[in-house]
Amino acid sequence: MATKPNAKLTALIKGLNEDLAGEWQAIIMYRLYASMVQGPYRQELRNFFASEIPEELLHAEMLADKIAALGGTPAWQPAPVKVVSDPKQMLQEALKAERETLQRYVVRRKQAEEAEQYGLAVDFDELISDESNHRDELEQMLARWP
Ligand SMILES: [Fe+2]
């Protein structure tokens, strides 16, 4: 008896791969910005950008593991990275990426529940919390940026 392909699961895997490409993007973006940032705030911004990487790497690990466990092939290509040289623009690009990621994760959490992947839905709580904190810090830094 042929098993009917589960459309909800297929769509979920596709979405998770979009998320994974976003995490690869975040890792590369933060690494590039940490290396490239110049000016009076270099030391602080370099440390800040670099400090984001371990969490984004954990997100990528979680997503890749889950995609593989659901029978998919994890994405190996990052979403496009915006390379900029101005420190303020770096923060703005990072904030834009974090906001977009957060929006996607709220949608994905719901999608996971609808596909009856309840454990995954709960995992997204942690990701949503992490990305909210990333967004908040970037907003705070930009709030009084000259
Ligand atoms: Fe992330």
Ligand SMILES: [Fe+2]
């Ligand atoms: Fe993030």
